Amino acid sequence: MKKIYLDHVATxxxxxxxxxxxxxxxxxxxxNPLSLYEPGMKAREAxxxxxxxxxxxxxxxxxxxxxTASGAESNNFALKGIAYAFQNKGKHxxxxxxxxxxxxxSARFLEKQGFAVTYLPVxxxxxxxxxxxxxxxxxxxxxxxxxxxxxxxxxxxxIAEISRIAKEKGIIVHTDSVASAGNIPVDVLExxxxxxxxxxxxxxxxxxxxxxxxxxGTRIVPxxxxxxQEGGRRAGTENVPAIVGMGKAAEITKRDLQxxxxxxxxxxxxxxxxxxxxxxxxxxxxxxxxxxGHASFVVEYIEGEAMLLMLAAxxxxxxxxxxxxxxxxxxxPVLISIGIPVHLAQGSVVFTLGEGTTGEDINYFNxxxxxxxxxxxxxxxxxxxxxxxxxxxCTAKK
Amino acid sequence: xxxxxxxxxxxxxxNVGEMEDAxxxxxxxxxxxxxxxxxxxxxxxxxxxxxxxxTFGCGAAIAVxxxxxxxxxxxxxxxxxxxxxxxxxxxxxxxxPQKMHCSNLGADALRxxxxxxxxxxxx
Numbered sequence: 001m002k003k004i005y006l007d008h009v010a011t012x013x014x015x016x017x018x019x020x021x022x023x024x025x026x027x028x029x030x031x032n033p034l035s036l037y038e039p040g041m042k043a044r045e046a047x048x049x050x051x052x053x054x055x056x057x058x059x060x061x062x063x064x065x066x067x068t069a070s071g072a073e074s075n076n077f078a079l080k081g082i083a084y085a086f087q088n089k090g091k092h093x094x095x096x097x098x099x100x101x102x103x104x105x106s107a108r109f110l111e112k113q114g115f116a117v118t119y120l121p122v123x124x125x126x127x128x129x130x131x132x133x134x135x136x137x138x139x140x141x142x143x144x145x146x147x148x149x150x151x152x153x154x155x156x157x158x159i160a161e162i163s164r165i166a167k168e169k170g171i172i173v174h175t176d177s178v179a180s181a182g183n184i185p186v187d188v189l190e191x192x193x194x195x196x197x198x199x200x201x202x203x204x205x206x207x208x209x210x211x212x213x214x215x216x217g218t219r220i221v222p223x224x225x226x227x228x229q230e231g232g233r234r235a236g237t238e239n240v241p242a243i244v245g246m247g248k249a250a251e252i253t254k255r256d257l258q259x260x261x262x263x264x265x266x267x268x269x270x271x272x273x274x275x276x277x278x279x280x281x282x283x284x285x286x287x288x289x290x291x292x293g294h295a296s297f298v299v300e301y302i303e304g305e306a307m308l309l310m311l312a313a314x315x316x317x318x319x320x321x322x323x324x325x326x327x328x329x330x331x332x333p334v335l336i337s338i339g340i341p342v343h344l345a346q347g348s349v350v351f352t353l354g355e356g357t358t359g360e361d362i363n364y365f366n367x368x369x370x371x372x373x374x375x376x377x378x379x380x381x382x383x384x385x386x387x388x389x390x391x392x393x394c395t396a397k398k
Numbered sequence: 399x400x401x402x403x404x405x406x407x408x409x410x411x412x413n414v415g416e417m418e419d420a421x422x423x424x425x426x427x428x429x430x431x432x433x434x435x436x437x438x439x440x441x442x443x444x445x446x447x448x449x450x451x452x453t454f455g456c457g458a459a460i461a462v463x464x465x466x467x468x469x470x471x472x473x474x475x476x477x478x479x480x481x482x483x484x485x486x487x488x489x490x491x492x493x494x495p496q497k498m499h500c501s502n503l504g505a506d507a508l509r510x511x512x513x514x515x516x517x518x519x520x521x
Contacts, residue, residue, distance in 0.1 A: 303432065305456035306408070309400075313409055324432045324456035324501065343429035346454075379414050379460060381436045382429065383450035 004361045008293060009151045009179060010319060012119050014245070015204035022206065023249035025241040032172035033238050033327070034227065041238045050247025054211055057203075057250040058177075058196060059187040066212045066230045067243050071178040073223070074197035074212040075145075075378035077234070078174040079106040081144045081220035082195065083115055086172070090140035096128045096157075097337040099147050100176055104333075107145075112279035124340045125286040126155035134165045143172050148191075149180035152321050152334045152350060153285030154294030155244070156180065163192035172218065178202055178210075182253045184261065192373045194218050200242070204355075205249030256355070264293035264353040267362045268269050271351055272294040274366040278373055278375045283339065287327040293353035298335070302376040310372040316365055338355040343386065401458055401491035407461035412468050417450045422515025426507035433459040433500055437467070437507040441515050446478055451507075458482030458493050458501035463489050465489050475512050481505045 005013075025046060031039025033047055051062040068074045083093060095107050097119045107117045118136045120128050137144075144166050149156045159175050166173045172197035177186050178338055181196075182203025188196055195218065199210035212221055214233075225237025253260075270296050275281055280300035299307065304322030311318050321332030322345065335345040351365075377383040399409070417438035425426030427434040440448035449467040453460050465486055470478045485500045487493045493502060 007491045302456065303429075303455050303459075306460060309405075309408060313405075322432065322456075324459075326499075346429060346432050379411060379452060380454045381416075381425075381434065382454055386429070 002361075002364060004316045004365060006208040006316060006318045006351040006353060006357070006361075006365065008357075009202075009291075009350065011201045011207065012204045012354055013356070014116045014188040014206060015249060015252055017252060018205055018245045018248045022241040022245040025244050029240070034229070034242060038046060042086070043238075046244050047238055050243045050250075053254070057186070057254050058181060058195075058198065058213060059189055060213050061216060064188075064213050064216055065229075066214060066234050067238065067246070068210045068212055068234060069208055069239065069242075070161075071176070071197050071199035071202075071210050074199070074210050075102040075176055076106045077212050077220070077223050077300040078195045078197060079103060079110060079143070079145060080223060082174065082218075083110050083113075084221040085219040086142040087115075090138075090142045091115045092118070092138050092142065094118045094120060094133060094136050094144045094146075096146050098122050098126055098128075098150055098153075098155075098334045099145070100151070100178065103145055103147070103176055110346075117373055120146075122337050124151055124339050125289070126153045126284075126334065127286065127289070128157055130158055130161045130163065130165055134164050137165075137169055137171065141169070141171050143174060144242060145174040145176070146177075147187070148177040148196075149184070149291050150285065150334060151179040151352075152332055152348075153296050153338065154290035156184070156289045156291065157312060159191045159193065167192060179291065182257075183293060185257065188213055188215070195220075200246035200249050203249050203253040204378075206242045206245040207237055209246035211246070212218050213381035220299075261292045263355060264357065267353055267357055268293050268295050270362050271353075271365065275369060278370050279390040281373070281387060282340075282344075284335065284340065291352075293357075294350075295352075296348070296350040298340055298344050298349040299349060299373055300344060300379045301347070301386070302373065304348045306376055307347075307372060310376065311369070314368050314372070316368060317349040319352075321350065322346045329394065334393050399494055400461070400496045402462040404458060404493065407490065409461055409465040411451075411464035412466065413450050414452070414490050415450045415470070416452060417439040417448070420450075421512075422511040422513075422518065424507040424512070424514055425511030426503040426510060427455070427459075427500075429454050431500060432456065433503060435463050436461065437463075437472070437504075437509045437511045439508075439511045439515060441475065444475050446473050446475065449508075456497070456501055457505075458497040459503065460466075460500050461490055462486055462493075462504040463507075466508050470508055475515075479512060480509060481508060 030230040181198035304320030420438035
């Protein structure tokens, strides 16, 4: 059976050149980068080279890159690190309602520590309105953290415009670029941000390697105390092979980015065009301001997890924001924030393409997906329309 | 995540569809919660002679629906009322714990269909 991976926003396969670059650091160059003899120095040198290419991907300086172990860690670091560094200046933070859980839950943690947090609404496309940011700013505001691109609905936020407003008031800006870095050009100077989160596995690097860009001169309190690794800002013996992999993946991505965009965009458009031919299917997220390889929908009258399983049975791997497909059994807050009613959010499905996706894959997908929709609608009691949907509480869940 | 039996009933659900001349109809759940099902029964001499279902929901919800229809067909009403969430889950070789309650609506929907039939009969 065909295997078609359309969940590149979850993670990506390792690029073969990246694996080749990593291998020596599992084998011969196993030294601790703090050691002063040759194997240690080799490892140290490899990390510093990786720092240069990782920085170049986002147009930063090498010394502005702090390596971490995940996007979630970088997001926690940015929010908590800035909050604690600037708490004497003010205790107000602004985020959006469509942030990743690692930002939202860090913000909630900070609320318990005495910080105030504003959760900005978004429009039906998932866009933050920069004038809402302006209105939310108070004398106490120390940090604005807005996601660059949504992994769930693909929408790309007007970060540069938000930064311009923040900078006029001297407020620090962080953006979570996990879903964007490696998929669209990301330039920290153009976006004018002070901090940026990005992760290697989103651009064919290894899992377990990510970074936080911290603009030179920006104070930040560490999450992890210990040795002098990462300039004392992130202690712990470095994951040398993973960092080397991130550097290599960044270098390849900088080289191939336009080619990747040109490759996935028409395939993504084909998925969107074809899928919307089916009745009662809605595109979620912005039609134009969206990630090039990202197609997300709500399919009425059927449920997301059932779609994923049916697709997987046909060799197509995808994602959903439905309650049933989440371990927590909660609908995606992003879908609710863009005004999708809860019963429709159950029909969420997300397809994300990568450099390995072929036209043949998409033809097969375009043939298969409408069949799965109609198969599940045959089973559904609502195929003729919603009814009795305003039933009260979900007692079955207790 | 799911047993082979769940996947079999999910990908090839038995007794799908609406029943025009049902003797009893039972509905349980709601799409806001993620799962909703409807069961239709045909009854003769206190025996369930035919069962159909329609389900909105995840793989587990569809598999449970299919299984309950297969089990109930040919049972007396009293026997059918003894089908429970756990006997359904057992028949499917188990369900993931988080699916045990929200998606396991088959027994409740069947009970409601039987009650509906009894009400219509004035029993």
